[in-house]
Amino acid sequence: MSRARCVALSGGVGGAKLALGLSKAMTSEELLVIANTGDDFDHLGLRICPDIDTVSYTLGDLANLELGWGRRDETWSFMETLKGLGGEDWFNLGDRDLALHVERTRRLQAGESLSDITADIGERFGITSSIAPMSDDDVRTIVDTSDGPLAFQHYFVRERCEPKVTGFRFAGASDARPSQAFRAAFEATSPGMVVICPSNPFISIDPILALPGVRRMLEASNAPVIAVSPIVGGKAIKGPTAKMMDELGIEPTSSAIAQHYAGLIDGLVLDNADAAEADAVREFVPDVLVTNTVMKSLDDRVSLAREVIAFSQQVSEK
Amino acid sequence: MSRARCVALSGGVGGAKLALGLSKAMTSEELLVIANTGDDFDHLGLRICPDIDTVSYTLGDLANLELGWGRRDETWSFMETLKGLGGEDWFNLGDRDLALHVERTRRLQAGESLSDITADIGERFGITSSIAPMSDDDVRTIVDTSDGPLAFQHYFVRERCEPKVTGFRFAGASDARPSQAFRAAFEATSPGMVVICPSNPFISIDPILALPGVRRMLEASNAPVIAVSPIVGGKAIKGPTAKMMDELGIEPTSSAIAQHYAGLIDGLVLDNADAAEADAVREFVPDVLVTNTVMKSLDDRVSLAREVIAFSQQVSEK
Numbered sequence: 001m002s003r004a005r006c007v008a009l010s011g012g013v014g015g016a017k018l019a020l021g022l023s024k025a026m027t028s029e030e031l032l033v034i035a036n037t038g039d040d041f042d043h044l045g046l047r048i049c050p051d052i053d054t055v056s057y058t059l060g061d062l063a064n065l066e067l068g069w070g071r072r073d074e075t076w077s078f079m080e081t082l083k084g085l086g087g088e089d090w091f092n093l094g095d096r097d098l099a100l101h102v103e104r105t106r107r108l109q110a111g112e113s114l115s116d117i118t119a120d121i122g123e124r125f126g127i128t129s130s131i132a133p134m135s136d137d138d139v140r141t142i143v144d145t146s147d148g149p150l151a152f153q154h155y156f157v158r159e160r161c162e163p164k165v166t167g168f169r170f171a172g173a174s175d176a177r178p179s180q181a182f183r184a185a186f187e188a189t190s191p192g193m194v195v196i197c198p199s200n201p202f203i204s205i206d207p208i209l210a211l212p213g214v215r216r217m218l219e220a221s222n223a224p225v226i227a228v229s230p231i232v233g234g235k236a237i238k239g240p241t242a243k244m245m246d247e248l249g250i251e252p253t254s255s256a257i258a259q260h261y262a263g264l265i266d267g268l269v270l271d272n273a274d275a276a277e278a279d280a281v282r283e284f285v286p287d288v289l290v291t292n293t294v295m296k297s298l299d300d301r302v303s304l305a306r307e308v309i310a311f312s313q314q315v316s317e318k
Numbered sequence: 319m320s321r322a323r324c325v326a327l328s329g330g331v332g333g334a335k336l337a338l339g340l341s342k343a344m345t346s347e348e349l350l351v352i353a354n355t356g357d358d359f360d361h362l363g364l365r366i367c368p369d370i371d372t373v374s375y376t377l378g379d380l381a382n383l384e385l386g387w388g389r390r391d392e393t394w395s396f397m398e399t400l401k402g403l404g405g406e407d408w409f410n411l412g413d414r415d416l417a418l419h420v421e422r423t424r425r426l427q428a429g430e431s432l433s434d435i436t437a438d439i440g441e442r443f444g445i446t447s448s449i450a451p452m453s454d455d456d457v458r459t460i461v462d463t464s465d466g467p468l469a470f471q472h473y474f475v476r477e478r479c480e481p482k483v484t485g486f487r488f489a490g491a492s493d494a495r496p497s498q499a500f501r502a503a504f505e506a507t508s509p510g511m512v513v514i515c516p517s518n519p520f521i522s523i524d525p526i527l528a529l530p531g532v533r534r535m536l537e538a539s540n541a542p543v544i545a546v547s548p549i550v551g552g553k554a555i556k557g558p559t560a561k562m563m564d565e566l567g568i569e570p571t572s573s574a575i576a577q578h579y580a581g582l583i584d585g586l587v588l589d590n591a592d593a594a595e596a597d598a599v600r601e602f603v604p605d606v607l608v609t610n611t612v613m614k615s616l617d618d619r620v621s622l623a624r625e626v627i628a629f630s631q632q633v634s635e636k
Contacts, residue, residue, distance in 0.1 A: 045363065045424045077393040081417035085442055087424070095395035095413040102396075103405040106363045124403055 004130070004185040005030035005192040006309070007223070011204020012039070012051045013068060013238055014230055015197030016058035017295045021305030022195065023059055023129045024298075031129040032191075033059070034182050036199070037114070038134075038141035038170055038207030041153045043091055044082075046101040047108055050153075051204065052118055052133055053100060060125030064094075068238070071096045090158045115179045130181060134208045137176035141207055142169040152203065161240040165247045168202050173210040178217070186217045193312040194218060196227035198293060200241045201260050202248075215264060224266045224315040226308055228293055229254040233273040237294060253277060258284040267315045269293060269308060287315045322448070322503040323348035323510040324627070325541070329522020330357070330369045331386060331556055332548055333515030334376035335613045339623030340513065341377055341447045342616075349447040350509075351377070352500050354517070355432070356452075356459035356488055356525030359471045361409055362400075364419040365426055368471075369522065370436055370451055371418060378443030382412075386556070389414045408476045433497045448499060452526045455494035459525055460487040470521065479558040483565045486520050491528040496535070504535045511630040512536055514545035516611060518559045519578050520566075533582060542584040542633040544626055546611055547572040551591040555612060571595060576602040585633045587611060587626060605633045 006026060008019050010033050019033045035052040042048070050069075057063040057071055064070045074094035083089045093101065100121065107117045113136045122131045143155040145163035155163065177183075185191050199205055209215055218225055231254050236242045242252035250256045254274045258281040261268070267287035270277060275290045282288055289311040295301045324344060326337050328351050337351045353370040360366070368387075375381040375389055382388045392412035401407045411419065418439065425435045431454045440449045461473040463481035473481060495501075503509050517523055527533055536543055549572050554560045560570035568574045572592045576599040579586070585605035588595060593608045600606055607629040613619045 044420050045427055046420070071399075073395075075393050075395040075413060077391075077413035078396065078417045078420075081389075081414040082421060085417060085421045085439060087417065087421040095393060095416075096399040098413075098416070099396045099399035099403060099405065102362050102364070103400060103403045106405075109363055121403060 004032035006032070006195060007182075007185045007191045007193075008033045008195040008197055009036075009199075009205055009208050010034065010051065010055055010197040011036045011199030012054040015051075015199035015204060016055045016063075017301050018195070018197045018228060018305060018308070019055055019129075020058050020298070021295065021301030021303070022308070024302045025305035025309055028128040032181060032185050033129060033131045034134050034179070034208060035118075035131060036134055036204045036207050038139050038203065039152050039156070040138070041140070041151060043153070044088065044093075045105070046098075047105045048091075048101050049104070049114070049118075049133070052114075052131065053097070055131050056118070056122055056125055056127065059127045059129055059131065060122070062125060070094050091153065115181060119181075132179045132181035134182060135176040135179050135211055137172060139173045139176045139207055139211070140171045141203055142171055143203070144169065156240075161243060165244045167248075168206065170207045170210045173207065174212060176211050178211050178214055182214075183217070186221050190221040190223045192223060193309070193316070194221070194223045194225040195308055195312070196225065196261065196265065198228040198230040198237070200230060200236070200239055200244070201257060202241070202244055209264070218264060224312045225264060226267045226269065226312045226315065227257070227261050227265045228269040228304070228308065229257045229271065229274070231257055231274070232271040232294060253280075255280040255284070261285070267311055269304075269311065287311070287318075322350035324350070324513060325500075325503045325509045325511075326351045326513040326515055327354075327517075327523055327526050328352065328369065328373055328515040329354045329517030330372040333369075333517035333522060334373045334381070335619050336513070336515045336546060336623060336626070337373055337447075338376050338616070339613065339619030339621070340626070342620045343623035343627055346446040347448075350499060350503050351447060351449045352452050352497070352526060353436075353449060354452055354522045354525050356457050356491075356521065357470050357474070358456070359458070359469060361471070362406065362411075363423070364416075365423045366409075366419050367422070367432070367451070370432075370449065371415070373449050374436070374440055374443055374445065377445045377447055377449065378440070380443060388412050409471065433499060437499075450497045450499035452500060453494040453497050453529055455490060457491045457494045457525055457529070458489045459521055460489055461521075462487065474558075479561060483562045485566075486524065488525045488528045491525065492530060494529055496529045496532055500532075501535070504539050508539040508541045510541060511627070511634070512539070512541045512543040513626055513630070514543065514579065514583065516546040516548040516555070518548060518554070518557055518562070519575060520559070520562055527582070536582060542630045543582060544585045544587065544630045544633065545575070545579050545583045546587040546622070546626060547575045547589065547592070549575055549592070550589040550612060571598075573598040573602070579603070585629055587622075587629065605629070605636075
C-alpha cells in the first residue's frame with residue numbers, strides 16, 4: 001500500500017457510504033479504511049465480519065442497494081434449504097455472500113491473518129483503496145441489556161435491537177493489538193487526516209478506540225481528526241444509534257456526539273438540520289462544519305467527502 | 319426404527335438407485351441403507367459425505383436427475399462467487415447442497431454423531447426408510463496410484479480417475495466401529511436379507527466390509543447375502559469400476575465380481591447381457607439370478623428390487 005493520506009474509521013452501512021465518497025474524492029490508493037470487527041461472530045461454523053464485508057462490497061461496487069446490506073445479484077437457495085433442515089435461520093446469508101464467509105473461514109483456519117485475507121479479497125473485488133480490520137485479534141462487542149448481556153449480533157439481528165441497552169463491553173479489546181496496517185499508517189509520519197465516519201459511536205467506533213494505543217496514536221499524530229455526526233435532526237439515518245442514546249439517558253443530538261468524542265476529535269461535521277447546535281458543539285470540539293450529511297446518491301457521498309477533506313485541511317492549517 | 323427386514327450396503331449413484339427400488343418394493347420402514355463413508359472428506363472446512371447424501375437425496379426424491387449427482391432445483395451462485403475469490407473450485411457444490419454440508423458440519427462440531435444427523439436429515443426429507451453411515455468413526459479411502467497415494471476425492475473428482483490405480487487402503491478402518499444402527503440390525507435376530515447394491519466393490523463396498531466385525535456379522539447371520547453385479551457387458555454403468563479392474567489386472571466381468579465377493583455372498587444377480595457368465599459365476603457363488611439390472615426408470619429400480627427380494631427368499635429357502 002502507498003502511504004495513507006486518509007485513515008477512515010468505519011462501521012457498516014453509514015460509514016461505508018462516506019468511505020466510498022472518500023475513495024472517489026481523493027487518489028483512491030491513498031485511502032485506508034479501518035473496519036470495526038467488534039461485530040464479527042462465528043455462526044454455522046463460519047467467521048462472519050459484517051463491517052469489513054459492508055465496506056468491501058460498497059467499495060467494490062458489489063453492495064445490494066435494494067436490501068441495504070449484503071451483496072447484489074444475490075440468490076437465497078442456501079438459506080431456504082437450511083431452514084428446511086431445521087438450521088439456525090435468524091441471520092440471513094445469501095449464496096454469494098456465503099462464499100466469502102466460507103473462503104475466509106477456511107483461510108483463517110489455515111493460519112492466514114484477517115488482515116491478509118481482507119486485503120486479498122479487496123484486490124479481487126478490484127478495490128484500489130486499502131481496507132483493514134481494526135485488529136487481527138478477536139474483539140467481541142457485548143451489549144448489556146435489560147435482558148442481560150447479549151453477543152452483538154444476537155442483540156442486533158436476532159433480537160432486532162429490542163432489549164433496552166444499559167451499556168457496552170468489548171471483550172478481548174484490552175489484549176488486542178491494532179492491525180499492522182492501522183499502526184503503520186501512524187508510524188514515522190502522520191497520515192494527512194483521520195475521518196471518523198458517521199457510524200454508531202458506541203458499537204462501531206468505540207470498539208476501535210478501545211484497542212490499546214489507538215487513542216494515543218490519534219492524539220500523538222499531527223493529523224486532524226474529523227468526525228461526521230451520525231445523528232441528523234435527533235435521529236440516526238440508519239440503525240439503533242438514537243434508540244441506544246435514549247436508553248442510555250443521552251439526548252440523541254450532535255452535541256452529545258461531540259461530547260462523546262471530546263478531546264479526541266479536532267472537528268465535527270453536522271447536518272444542516274442541526275445548524276442550531278453548532279454553538280453547543282463548539283463547547284466540546286474546536287471546529288464545526290455544517291453541511292448536508294445525508295448521503296442518498298453517489299454524488300452526495302463524494303460531495304460530503306470533498307467537504308470533509310477541505311474541512312480537515314482548514315482545521316489543520318489553524 | 320422398526321426392525322430392519324432388509325439391510326442394503328450402498329455407495330453412491332448406482333447403489334442409491336437400487337435402494338430406492340427396495341424402499342418401494344417393501345414396507346419402506348423395514349429398509350436400512352448402510353452408506354459407505356470412505357469417500358467422506360473435509361473440504362473448505364466442511365464435512366462432505368457424498369454417498370450418504372446421494373442416498374438421502376435419492377430416497378427423498380431430491381436428486382438432480384439431469385446432473386446425475388447433487389440436488390435438484392439447484393443454483394450455483396456460491397461456486398461462481400468462490401471462483402472469483404480464488405477459492406478451490408475443483409469440487410462443485412450447489413447452493414442447496416451446501417446447506418446440508420454447513421448444517422452437518424456445525425452439528426458434528428457441536429458433538430452430534432453422524433448417525434444422528436443422518437437420521438434427522440432423512441426424516442426432514444420425508445424418508446421413511448432408515449439411512450445410516452457405515453460408521454461414526456472416520457474411515458478414509460486412499461487410492462494408491464502410479465502418481466502416488468491420493469485421497470479418494472482427489473483421485474475421483476480432482477484427477478478425474480486418470481491416475482492408474484495400484485490398490486486401495488481404508489485409513490482408520492481397523493479402529494472404526496460399525497454404526498449403532500448397522501450393528502443393531504444383526505443383534506438378537508438376523509435381518510431378512512442383506513443386499514450388496516451394484517456399487518463399486520473396491521471403493522464403495524470394501525470400506526464397509528473392512529470395518530472390524532462386519533464380515534463376521536454377515537457370515538454369522540441367517541440372512542441371505544445377495545450382491546448385484548455393477549458390471550454389465552464388461553463395463554460399469556457409471557463410474558470407474560471397469561477401468562479400475564483393468565488397471566488392477568482383473569478382467570471387468572461379473573465372474574470377477576463373484577470371485578471378489580466369494581465366501582461372503584449367497585447369490586449374485588447378473589445382467590442378461592452376461593447370461594453366458596452364469597456358469598463361471600457359480601464357481602464362486604452358490605446361486606445366480608440373470609435378469610435386467612440396468613435401472614433407467616423408476617420402474618426398472620422397483621422391478622429389479624422385487625426380483626432381488628424374490629431371489630433372496632429363494633436362496634434362503636434352500
